[in-house]
Amino acid sequence: MGTYRVAAQIDSIAPEPATVITISVDGVAVDGLLGQTLAGVMLGSDIMAWRNTSFGDQPRGLFCGIGICFECLVVVNGQRDVRACQRRAASGDQIEFHRDLPVHVEDAESEGPS
Amino acid sequence: MKTVLIIGAGPAGLAAAAAAREGGARVVLLDSAEDVGGQYWRHLPATRPARNESLLHHGWSTFRSLRERLEGDELCEIVTWAHVWAIEDRNIHVLVGEPDGTNRDARVYNAAAVVMATGAYDRTLPIPGWELPGVFTAGGAQALAKGERIAVGHRVVVGGAGPFLLPVAESLVVAGSTVVGVYEASHARRLLGTWTTRPWELARTASKVTEMLGYVSNHVRHRIPYVTGRAVTAIQGADRVESVTVSAIDRSWAPIAGTQKTIDVDAVCLGHGFTPRLELPIAAGCRVNARRFIEVDEDQRTSVAGVFAAGEITGIGGVDLALAEGAIAGHVAAGGAASDMQMRQHRVRRRRFRQFAARIESAHGIGENWSKWLTDETIICRCEEVSFGRLNSVAEASQATGLRSLKLLTRAGLGICQGRVCGRSVEELLGAHVPGGRLIDGVSSDRRPIATPIRLGELAQELDNPAHLERTNTK
Numbered sequence: 001m002g003t004y005r006v007a008a009q010i011d012s013i014a015p016e017p018a019t020v021i022t023i024s025v026d027g028v029a030v031d032g033l034l035g036q037t038l039a040g041v042m043l044g045s046d047i048m049a050w051r052n053t054s055f056g057d058q059p060r061g062l063f064c065g066i067g068i069c070f071e072c073l074v075v076v077n078g079q080r081d082v083r084a085c086q087r088r089a090a091s092g093d094q095i096e097f098h099r100d101l102p103v104h105v106e107d108a109e110s111e112g113p114s
Numbered sequence: 115m116k117t118v119l120i121i122g123a124g125p126a127g128l129a130a131a132a133a134a135r136e137g138g139a140r141v142v143l144l145d146s147a148e149d150v151g152g153q154y155w156r157h158l159p160a161t162r163p164a165r166n167e168s169l170l171h172h173g174w175s176t177f178r179s180l181r182e183r184l185e186g187d188e189l190c191e192i193v194t195w196a197h198v199w200a201i202e203d204r205n206i207h208v209l210v211g212e213p214d215g216t217n218r219d220a221r222v223y224n225a226a227a228v229v230m231a232t233g234a235y236d237r238t239l240p241i242p243g244w245e246l247p248g249v250f251t252a253g254g255a256q257a258l259a260k261g262e263r264i265a266v267g268h269r270v271v272v273g274g275a276g277p278f279l280l281p282v283a284e285s286l287v288v289a290g291s292t293v294v295g296v297y298e299a300s301h302a303r304r305l306l307g308t309w310t311t312r313p314w315e316l317a318r319t320a321s322k323v324t325e326m327l328g329y330v331s332n333h334v335r336h337r338i339p340y341v342t343g344r345a346v347t348a349i350q351g352a353d354r355v356e357s358v359t360v361s362a363i364d365r366s367w368a369p370i371a372g373t374q375k376t377i378d379v380d381a382v383c384l385g386h387g388f389t390p391r392l393e394l395p396i397a398a399g400c401r402v403n404a405r406r407f408i409e410v411d412e413d414q415r416t417s418v419a420g421v422f423a424a425g426e427i428t429g430i431g432g433v434d435l436a437l438a439e440g441a442i443a444g445h446v447a448a449g450g451a452a453s454d455m456q457m458r459q460h461r462v463r464r465r466r467f468r469q470f471a472a473r474i475e476s477a478h479g480i481g482e483n484w485s486k487w488l489t490d491e492t493i494i495c496r497c498e499e500v501s502f503g504r505l506n507s508v509a510e511a512s513q514a515t516g517l518r519s520l521k522l523l524t525r526a527g528l529g530i531c532q533g534r535v536c537g538r539s540v541e542e543l544l545g546a547h548v549p550g551g552r553l554i555d556g557v558s559s560d561r562r563p564i565a566t567p568i569r570l571g572e573l574a575q576e577l578d579n580p581a582h583l584e585r586t587n588t589k
Contacts, residue, residue, distance in 0.1 A: 001268055001269075002380055002381075003266055003381070005264055014164055016165070033161075033162060034162070036159075036262055037262065040264055043258065055499045059247055059353050060245065065251065069534065079214075082214040
């Protein structure tokens with residue numbers, strides 16, 4: 001269940017052969033087609049979440065698909081804050097899931113004089 | 115030779131470019147995507163040709179001929195991957211290069227005539243569970259199907275309001291998904307009342323009616339249940355969508371107790387209407403009307419001299435209206451007038467399709483009690499993870515009556531999307547706490563001085579070396 005890429009053999013639009021590319025998603029090799037966005041490649045392999053939220057640590061993936069909502073942010077070849085639905089995938093791209101930079105929150109009450 | 119700068123290469127922008135060239139002006143056409151076409155004609159990249167791509171589109175031949183005409187014209191400069199991030203006075207600041215990239219080419223354009231054709235995106239109302247992976251905007255599902263051949267799920271529910279739900283369901287079916295149902299919030303009686311009064315108006319919008327009949331007959335063929343007076347009122351799942359709750363709703367969109375039905379799905383597509391992309395025209399100083407669209411006159415002129423607007427930012431009206439408005443805007447921007455003979459057909463089409471747009475709004479407009487399906491835990495602002503309960507408790511405790519102070523106190527609408535997704539819903543929900551239902555500081559969530567986030571490094575680069583900018587002074 002989940003997202004998938006329409007298989008060329010059964011697609012009524014009769015696609016011509018496309019070039020296969022391979023990217024690395026959180027250390028796992030994932031195939032896509034040249035011209036797809038990073039989001040397209042990931043969704044094509046049923047990867048639906050690639051970010052966790054700052055406060056609730058909840059999984060998020062693609063929502064608007066047209067560059068408006070910024071839910072689909074991903075780290076590409078070390079570069080943070082890239083919208084996966086907007087960036088074209090290139091063979092060899094290294095995708096890391098977006099996590100917030102570590103923030104140390106001090107608990108003021110527990111550190112008070114006892 | 116006069117230069118017309120056009121922002122947005124969807125139907126309105128393409129029509130404006132063609133008309134401006136026809137009128138003898140040089141054209142610079144900017145778009146943030148990698149190719150022209152906008153969201154309506156979002157298509158496969160050149161690296162993935164398909165013999166029958168036209169099956170995914172309406173008016174595909176219109177698009178092909180507009181694109182060929184403009185691409186083959188050396189006096190029409192098409193700049194794709196052009197991200198307009200600010201407009202100050204008449205200076206249009208643009209970064210050209212990969213989306214969210216670094217070291218992109220910074221340019222400042224300054225043109226005597228500018229056509230704004232920035233389009234619109236889905237308005238999606240908050241629903242319990244709408245932040246789960248597997249929930250997509252209707253337009254997002256459409257973009258993935260047309261531009262990537264990605265289907266968002268195997269068993270899908272489409273919910274919301276408006277005729278756009280039909281092509282979304284159709285493209286899912288063509289991609290092999292099972293559409294379990296299309297749930298239209300409007301009631302059948304309201305739809306019939308709107309679509310059957312003054313039928314002679316509809317007869318003159320033949321292309322639109324044919325397009326809609328095509329969707330309806332496809333629905334019959336594919337046996338997709340189209341159910342009116344129902345809404346997706348909750349979405350369930352652990353880490354991704356597993357089921358949706360569909361409820362009967364009354365005329366005001368309040369759910370009716372005891373009517374809930376749970377349906378197992380792996381994806382849900384939501385669209386409750388559209389929000390125009392107003393930040394660039396607002397930055398240029400264009401006046402916004404009471405309906406929250408850009409105010410234009412018969413010539414498609416905005417309140418700012420030399421700045422024109424066309425397409426969805428002047429009112430949600432669809433592709434035919436966008437093409438007519440774009441043609442008139444481009445023609446006038448090049449030095450003509452809307453009253454010129456060769457604009458006659460466009461004027462006629464503009465009038466007809468504005469009537470059509472008014473019908474859509476009256477048939478499918480958002481009901482005032484949609485918030486009755488929210489719970490205290492429902493996330494309203496997805497970026498900052500602000501819940502409905504928190505929004506209410508802060509508004510009550512602070513007794514603040516202005517949008518600016520309430521946003522600062524709740525953080526709703528202050529995240530990276532800059533309130534594009536939740537802004538208007540937040541305004542409505544907070545307005546409910548204020549006597550009269552309206553926030554009083556006159557602040558609008560449509561104003562975004564930085565129109566698209568840019569990296570500090572690129573900003574510093576522009577500030578440090580203004581001399582390296584390629585200045586295209588086209589006055």
